Amino acid sequence: MGMPDAEGHGPSDGLPDLPPEWGRVVVPDDASALAEEAEQLRRELRRRASGTRWRRRLGLTPHPDGRSPLALPALILLVALLTTIGGLLAVTWPRSPRGTERPTVLPASPGTLTGRPLPALDLVDAGQSPVPLRGLLPAMIILVDACACTEQVAAAAAAAPAGVSVVTVTGGRTVGPDPVTGGPIRALADPAGGLRAALHLEPRPGTATALLVDRSGTVHRVIPDLATTADYRADLTQLVR
Known part of the structure; x- marks a missing residue:
């Protein structure tokens, strides 16, 4: 049976026996x-x-x-x-690696070659023999890969002073015809296209481009569209000074 509580009352006042470690159990009169x-x-x-x-x-x-x-x-x-799928996507997802992006390089204008040395290029003649371009200086070099421009080339040959070579350059390995038979013109070909690449100037149909190079190998002037001799006659004279 129950034991008296701490105050000497009966066994928890009508409650069944409870573990002694619970201590005194008080049942309120109001359930609220x-x-x-x-x-x-x-x-x-x-x-x-x-x-x-x-x-x-x-x-x-x-x-x-x-x-x-x-x-x-x-x-x-x-x-x-x-x-696992998330890790694979993180590894294989295309992205631009930082620090390795190259800046966009804008095409150089023809004027950027002016005042700079002429590239040391070897062209070929009609017999496919190499011809060092620097060995023909001073010279007026005319690119006729987009236009034969026979009249302009003949006018340049007539205006060139003594000592200035007139060189026509075609693309590929086929050397263009001499517009002036027996005239002071050296017809060459540029199989690798190195001269056109150095100019950073795309060929335009019906247009001939010319370079005026002095005896030291420095490009004196670039003429994107060869026209009348009055436009460059004075420059030809300066090449032999």
Whole structure:
């Protein structure tokens, strides 16, 4: 039977025997005094019921026979698979590497070759023999890869002073015809296109481009569109000074 409480009363005043470590148990006369504890207990029960319900929906609750749920390994496998796919996408996603991007280089204008040395190029003659271009200086070099421009070439040959070579240059290996038979013109070809590349100037149909180079190998002037001799006669004279 129950033991008297701390104040010498009977066994918990009609309550069944309780463990002594619980101490004195007081039952209030008004049950409303336990409303706060009751509400806290109800919240705890609802939280546990909600957690159990979600675990049951996800298949995470053990089977009645004690077997482990199958949804838990599947969930772990799904998370691992998504993590692996995310890592692969991060590695293989195309992107521009920082620090290795090259700035955009704008094409140089023909004037950038003016005042600079003529590139040391070897062209070929009609017999495909190499001809060093620097060995013909001072010279007026006319690119006729986009236009034979026979009249302009003949006028340049007539205007060139003594000592200034007039050289026509075609693309490929085919040397253009001499517009002035027996005239002071050297017809060459540029198989590699090195002279046109050095100019940074694309060929335009019907247009001949000319370079005036002095005896030291410096480009004195670039004429993108060879026209009348009055436009460059004075420059030809300066090449032999």
